[in-house]
Amino acid sequence: MAPVRIVTDSTAFLDKETIEKYNIVVVPLYVNFENEVILDGSIPNSEFFEKMKHSAKLPFTSQPSPGDFVKVFEKIIEEGSDIVTIVISSGISGTYDSAINAAKVVDAKRIAVVDSILTSGGLARLVTEAAEAAVQGKTKEEIVALVEDKKRRLRIFFVPDTLEYLKKGGRIGGAQALLGTLLKIKPVLYLNNGKVDSYDKVRTMKKALERIVDEIPPAKGPFPVILIHAEAPSTVKTLADMVQDRFPEAEITINELSPVIGTHTGPGVVGICFYAQ
Amino acid sequence: MAGNGNKGGLLSGNDLRAMFLQATDYFEQHKEIINDLNVFPVPDGDTGTNMVLTLQAASQELLDISSTLSIGEIARIAARSSLMGARGNSGVILSQLFQGIARGLAGKEEAGLPELGRAFQYGIVYAYNAVSRPVEGTILTVAREIAKGSRDAVQKSINIMELLDVAIESGKKALGRTPDLLPVLKEAGVVDAGGLGLIVFLEGCLKSLSSQSAGSSDAALLQEGGPGKTPPVKTNSAETSGEKINLEESFDSRFPYCTELIIKGDGLSTRLLRDHLQILGESLLLAGDEEAIKVHIHTANPGKVLETCLACGSIHDIKIDNMLDQFSKSRWSGNGEQTGKKEATEAGQTVPVPSTVEIGVIVVAAGSGFASIFSSMGADRVVSGGQSMNPPVKDIVDAIMEVNAERIIVLPNNSNVQFAAEQAAKLVDKEVSVIDAHSMPQGLAAITAFDRRKSLADNFVEMCLRARQVKTLEVTYATRDAQVSGIAVKKGDIIGLAEGVILFSGLSVDETVQKLLRAVIGKEEQIVTLFYGEEITENNASELAGKLVADHPDIEVELQYGGQPLYYYLISVE
Numbered sequence: 006m007a008p009v010r011i012v013t014d015s016t017a018f019l020d021k022e023t024i025e026k027y028n029i030v031v032v033p034l035y036v037n038f039e040n041e042v043i044l045d046g047s048i049p050n051s052e053f054f055e056k057m058k059h060s061a062k063l064p065f066t067s068q069p070s071p072g073d074f075v076k077v078f079e080k081i082i083e084e085g086s087d088i089v090t091i092v093i094s095s096g097i098s099g100t101y102d103s104a105i106n107a108a109k110v111v112d113a114k115r116i117a118v119v120d121s122i123l124t125s126g127g128l129a130r131l132v133t134e135a136a137e138a139a140v141q142g143k144t145k146e147e148i149v150a151l152v153e154d155k156k157r158r159l160r161i162f163f164v165p166d167t168l169e170y171l172k173k174g175g176r177i178g179g180a181q182a183l184l185g186t187l188l189k190i191k192p193v194l195y196l197n198n199g200k201v202d203s204y205d206k207v208r209t210m211k212k213a214l215e216r217i218v219d220e221i222p223p224a225k226g227p228f229p230v231i232l233i234h235a236e237a238p239s240t241v242k243t244l245a246d247m248v249q250d251r252f253p254e255a256e257i258t259i260n261e262l263s264p265v266i267g268t269h270t271g272p273g274v275v276g277i278c279f280y281a282q
Numbered sequence: 283m284a285g286n287g288n289k290g291g292l293l294s295g296n297d298l299r300a301m302f303l304q305a306t307d308y309f310e311q312h313k314e315i316i317n318d319l320n321v322f323p324v325p326d327g328d329t330g331t332n333m334v335l336t337l338q339a340a341s342q343e344l345l346d347i348s349s350t351l352s353i354g355e356i357a358r359i360a361a362r363s364s365l366m367g368a369r370g371n372s373g374v375i376l377s378q379l380f381q382g383i384a385r386g387l388a389g390k391e392e393a394g395l396p397e398l399g400r401a402f403q404y405g406i407v408y409a410y411n412a413v414s415r416p417v418e419g420t421i422l423t424v425a426r427e428i429a430k431g432s433r434d435a436v437q438k439s440i441n442i443m444e445l446l447d448v449a450i451e452s453g454k455k456a457l458g459r460t461p462d463l464l465p466v467l468k469e470a471g472v473v474d475a476g477g478l479g480l481i482v483f484l485e486g487c488l489k490s491l492s493s494q495s496a497g498s499s500d501a502a503l504l505q506e507g508g509p510g511k512t513p514p515v516k517t518n519s520a521e522t523s524g525e526k527i528n529l530e531e532s533f534d535s536r537f538p539y540c541t542e543l544i545i546k547g548d549g550l551s552t553r554l555l556r557d558h559l560q561i562l563g564e565s566l567l568l569a570g571d572e573e574a575i576k577v578h579i580h581t582a583n584p585g586k587v588l589e590t591c592l593a594c595g596s597i598h599d600i601k602i603d604n605m606l607d608q609f610s611k612s613r614w615s616g617n618g619e620q621t622g623k624k625e626a627t628e629a630g631q632t633v634p635v636p637s638t639v640e641i642g643v644i645v646v647a648a649g650s651g652f653a654s655i656f657s658s659m660g661a662d663r664v665v666s667g668g669q670s671m672n673p674p675v676k677d678i679v680d681a682i683m684e685v686n687a688e689r690i691i692v693l694p695n696n697s698n699v700q701f702a703a704e705q706a707a708k709l710v711d712k713e714v715s716v717i718d719a720h721s722m723p724q725g726l727a728a729i730t731a732f733d734r735r736k737s738l739a740d741n742f743v744e745m746c747l748r749a750r751q752v753k754t755l756e757v758t759y760a761t762r763d764a765q766v767s768g769i770a771v772k773k774g775d776i777i778g779l780a781e782g783v784i785l786f787s788g789l790s791v792d793e794t795v796q797k798l799l800r801a802v803i804g805k806e807e808q809i810v811t812l813f814y815g816e817e818i819t820e821n822n823a824s825e826l827a828g829k830l831v832a833d834h835p836d837i838e839v840e841l842q843y844g845g846q847p848l849y850y851y852l853i854s855v856e
Contacts (some may be wrong), residue, residue, distance in 0.1 A: 115851065182734075184658075186658045186659050187654060187655045187656055187659075188655055188658070188726060189840055190730065203733075205731070205733075206731075208730065208808070208809050208811075208856055209808040209856075211808050212808065219599075
């Protein structure tokens with residue numbers, strides 16, 4: 006039995022293989038349609054966005070309850086492992102609070118909770134690296150230190166098709182200033198210390214993609230680049246080609262956004278995640 | 283008190299005042315001759331009109347004051363008010379001449395020959411200083427020769443009227459040489475309009491002094507074999523208005539490579555870097571912090587620049603342009619290349635400011651649609667360009683003062699407003715950067731990059747770069763017959779310009795737009811923004827937009843109401 010198990014939330018949108026390989030536990034957030042509550046990631050994305058398109062009102066999302074985390078934590082503690090929990094940024098979700106409160110109830114000494122200040126592909130990357138460290142037998146403290154270091158170096162930039170969804174979902178943060186421009190613009194956004202902020206604005210999607218590829222620092226040897234999108238397969242393919250052209254050594258993975266994140270960005274969003282150095 | 287008829291003695295304050303007022307009227311009567319010298323037959327930014335509006339601003343002031351003031355005081359008032367009222371590049375330079383003359387006459391009750399001669403010398407120094415990159419073959423050449431001629435005349439101890447005669451003669455000689463000094467004038471077969479304006483003003487002064495009524499002999503002054511006789515336009519190609527090319531598009535051919543890059547590293551120092559780079563060229567501009575510095579320099583040896591930068595850290599986004607190519611293509615690649623020395627120094631020396639400091643943005647724009655668009659993009663004040671699209675310096679100064687920020691960015695959005703904006707920047711005790719944005723599409727591209735949280739220097743560099751990344755197309759009508767770039771233009775024809783160059787003439791408005799776009803859209807272009815003017819209906823505009831979508835299925839077409847006068851369409855292509 007592993008001395009440390011990793012817990013995360015559904016916005017990391019880990020693939021099944023990774024979850025099984027590292028025995029990671031995923032606590033889902035919720036998407037609330039008018040007549041129906043869906044567990045984040047429980048239905049295929051295409052189905053979800055189709056549902057969203059036909060829903061009269063935009064669904065709202067909610068964090069897992071502390072109780073959801075309590076159940077997960079209790080089981081793992083009983084099995085004899087310590088826990089490192091890495092969750093979506095507290096700047097855009099209350100998931101961190103739920104996890105912290107659950108940890109206090111169960112066993113604060115054996116459960117660490119880290120605010121990733123990221124989500125999506127960035128969170129997935131952190132969780133995977135933490136799980137790898139756990140496999141190697143690292144202690145809870147060592148894993149927390151590793152995650153704390155890496156989370157500050159990971160960058161997420163993204164380009165929503167429109168700012169409407171972020172505005173309606175109340176997650177627009179510093180990109181507020183970009184609303185109301187008469188000229189059509191493509192906003193280039195990023196997570197700035199865990200909150201949505203505007204990075205730049207350009208006129209076309211192609212320029213926006215160029216802009217975010219420009220942010221990737223050159224590296225010696227292979228390095229990971231995670232591309233993210235919601236219902237934008239051809240745009241993300243273009244982005245992948247641009248990255249690969251510029252950085253032949255980049256190891257590109259493409260992650261879809263979980264429905265919860267997709268609800269807030271809207272379909273058509275693409276983004277990129279990489280280490281700053 | 284010395285009267286107007288005083289031909290040898292001292293000039294009083296009242297003499298100067300009367301002279302100025304009469305010279306303004308005289309100028310007004312002759313402004314069309316000067317307007318006709320505009321190389322380009324487009325209906326805005328006429329040199330003669332801009333100069334007369336500048337003079338009238340001063341005359342208004344002078345009419346209201348006591349005639350008993352000293353000559354020093356009168357000169358000061360004329361200089362100050364002409365500066366505030368200065369419109370267009372030629373107006374700004376004229377006002378700077380007055381500024382220098384006022385400096386030369388400061389504290390004097392009356393002035394005789396030596397004082398006037400010295401005042402002229404001051405005038406020329408001020409005029410040269412007003413221009414970030416003085417170019418010969420312009421009003422500056424004429425002013426300098428006038429100053430030189432009058433200096434020699436003073437030594438021969440003649441009277442004031444004879445002094446003016448000599449000044450005018452020296453000016454005319456210099457004016458006649460302007461086409462040899464500036465190829466664009468030669469091609470168009472004209473002399474410099476601003477230079478002629480200065481001579482006309484002096485002629486007005488002389489008229490006043492000699493107490494002759496401005497009557498039948500006026501025309502003779504301009505026509506009897508003087509350089510003003512040169513026909514306004516012959517048949518050669520001219521790519522842009524002399525004013526635009528003369529003063530803003532030139533560069534020092536010793537440093538033809540415009541080199542830009544970003545250095546990244548640890549503990550970078552703009553000060554150290556400046557020391558190393560300064561000797562390698564001109565128009566050096568450095569902005570950034572310890573981790574990244576943006577570098578812009580005009581150099582003869584870009585390799586050396588790269589080497590020097592490489593010694594400080596890693597280099598990125600390297601861009602080297604040979605400006606000789608650009609220059610021969612004329613305005614094709616836009617004016618952004620050229621960064622005035624003043625901003626270069628200012629931006630380069632500005633220590634990055636804390637991110638909390640707010641920056642205000644002031645925009646010069648014509649048309650209510652453009653005003654709304656600029657406001658929605660973050661402009662704090664929009665100064666109306668008015669019919670000529672050239673607001674006086676004072677309007678820009680007022681806007682700068684009204685905005686509640688200590689750091690200000692000004693987007694002139696017209697090459698003929700650039701100097702006025704730079705003068706306004708000098709008149710206020712705020713930190714002001716004037717962006718090289720010479721059309722409203724360029725201004726919009728620049729303001730898109732604006733970020734209140736960044737330093738003035740960073741914004742300046744980024745906004746200037748962005749302004750250069752769009753192409754500006756214009757559709758208007760010809761104000762007179764002309765033969766430009768091999769195209770016969772008839773008065774009243776619809777003309778289509780790309781980056782200031784006339785490409786089409788005599789077609790319908792829609793055809794002109796379609797042809798322009800076919801001419802400029804290549805692989806890189808992604809979006810066309812069509813701004814329709816006050817004379818175009820929304821229906822017509824959306825019909826045209828539909829045609830453009832059909833012409834270019836891969837290009838995004840956005841339609842916006844610009845509401846600009848004179849120009850049926852302004853189009854941004856990027």
